[in-house]
Amino acid sequence: MRGLRLSPGMAPYVLLSPFLLLFAVFGLFPLLFSLYLAFQVWEPTDGLAAMHFVGLDNFRFALGDAWFWKSLRNTVWMALASGIPQHAVAIPLACFLQAAFRQRWRDLMIGAFFLPYITSTVAIAIMFSSLFSTDFGLVNLGLATLHGLPGLSWLTPDHPIDWLGRPENIKPAISLIVFWRYVGFNMVLYLAALQTIPADLYEAAAMDGASHLQQFRHITLPSLRPMIYFAVTLSVIGGLQLFEEPFILTGGRGGSDQAGMSTAIYLYRMAFDFNDFGAASAMSWLLFFMVAGLTWLTNRALRPQGPAQ
Amino acid sequence: MAARRRDPARGAVLQVLAGGLVFVLGWGAMVAEARDTLVxxxxxxxxAIVQxxxxxxxxxxxxxxxxxxSRQxxxxxxxxxxxxxxxxxLPDLMALEVGYVGRFARGHGLENLAAPPYAAMALADRFVPYAFHQGMGPEGNLAALPSDIGPGTLLYRNDLLSKAGVAPAELTRSWESYIAAGTRIKARTGSYLMAxxxxxxxxxxxxxxxxxxxxYFDRDSRVLVQSPRFERAFELARQVRSGKLDARVSSWSNDWSEGFRRxxxxxxxxxxxxxGHLANWLAPETRGLWRAAPLPGGAAVAFGGTFFAIPRGISASHKVLAWELVQMLTLDRDLQLQAFRMHDAFPALLAAQQDPFFDAPLPFLGGQPARQLWRQLALRVSxxxxxxxxxFAEEVINTELDKVLDQGKDIRVALADAATLLQGRARR
Incomplete structure (x- = not known):
């Protein structure tokens, strides 16, 4: 029996091995394989032996490809349009919930806002595609009803909007869904951070005659900074890898004029629709460098400062 | 000691049972060894057709x-x-949709059915010609045999035509008369000419x-989109859009099927x-209101189609069996008809098209024997x-067409832009 006993030195590795094994198979191997593929040209249906080394050709092609840049512009557009409002809304919302509700009601509200985050993306996309339907969707029905009300007709369109068919509407529609989906998640993060701010800071400020706005500006925001850094980093990474929502809403193609085609969708299509695994891998590595660069910039801009000297 | 004494009759029964069990197990093992499975x-x-x-x-x-x-x-x-x-x-046999056959036929992952022992070129005249040739690759290889085809047809709502006072012949005479008829249909019934x-x-x-x-390309990868063929296609599409004759919905969307229902x-x-799809689930309530006609202007094109192919990487014994199964699925008249009856899979096999089933009236099309028409149309497709x-080219062309239709982009400029993008990829 003694031979079967784990030595203290080995135990962590043995206990970690299921994860390490799965990571090696489903994480590390694909990563290295795509790096290898990025330097090859390959007709996939010919089998693995059909790869030819082409050096940096795939990277050159990707950087010169008009659609790659188009997909990057789309991605940045949607990341900003869905990301900035997420935080601009989540922070005040968290403060409001913190101030206006007692524990039980607050939990209920948090649950309601958090629900979209844990709902399947496919279900969400299918629901929104019927909401956004041009002729039979609730969104247009609501707009048409508003248009009929006195005083509102100048604000609302007089004809049904083709939300998912016209290039100029696709990005806003997708951004709205992504915003709706993640605002609750961010709110939960900020609410958790708010609860760690000591109440006596606010009491002291109130004694000194600080208004609510001043308290928010000089106590709440600075105290939230570490959480803002964390949440914005998640949004940057998530936003640049945007895939599921636009993929399902545009039928996997990116929509008219590829207006909803994020870089992640484009490189997926390069591989599986256009049969060019080499270029797709090169693009995925270029995207990775961009995500890494932007994450570093976020880090520089928002990282909590060290203790004041 | 009493416990050790045995009842002889019971012992005999047990022996027979045990012997039987051994026999059954042994036989089962032998069968299991001999049984083969084709995927x-x-x-x-x-x-379902294969099942x-x-x-x-x-x-x-x-x-x-x-x-x-089965996968989606x-x-x-x-x-x-x-x-x-x-x-x-690798499966021993794979079904492929027509759009993928050409792509896969360019690689070398599928058996060449033109070579021995298959020698399937001899079967060419048993199939609808275009379908058979669509299974061929650039090196004269035959990657797949066709099972079902999709002869292109114009389905129209007879009731709306009567209401608008439009004769069916006006829809099919030429593309210009089709669009003119659409203008009248829109004016008198409010319905769109097309989706x-x-x-x-x-x-x-x-x-x-x-x-x-x-x-989009010729054999030497030259880009063909700056041609009268594309200019006319774009021009007519623009006429339809500017006349507000299309519902601007895409196929298989909710709005599309709702448009048929309403x-x-x-x-x-x-x-x-x-x-078949309209009758079964898209708009069954419109039964009897539809009719089928040839495409306008004598156009003959195909929409979809299924093929069967054998991967190169499977064992030789399975190749023999898979080839037998391919022949059953594509050359057996009864199975082809069964698939047509149950799944609207239009037979690629000419012999199957001679069945009286093709002369039967279709209740969904108001009793029209439309299969006869489709049989003729299939022969004209190349x-x-x-x-x-x-x-990729299809995507680029669709994008430029959208710009022409929605943003008023000049057709020649749009096609020139498409050509530039396609030239960058033609030889990748």
Missing amino acids: VAAFPAVD EALPAWHARHPDVDIKVV FADHHTAMTTALSTASY NARDIKDILIRTDLAAGEGL GTIATQMSGAWLA AVEVHKQDA
């Missing part, structure tokens, strides 16, 4: 089981690409191809199989050369 990868409804062919298969091969692995359409083709690329988990102006472009770029021309779409150009970048 067929397919997508709906081809999976329904199993009784016929087992009559011939009681010792060979068939396992059908796109997943299936992605899985086949992956299986071929890694040569692992999407893009449908017109899709058909017109597939008509009047010169020999050796593909849709009668806001008066005509639809598609494969003959669409009549095979189109496939290029590696066709999927």
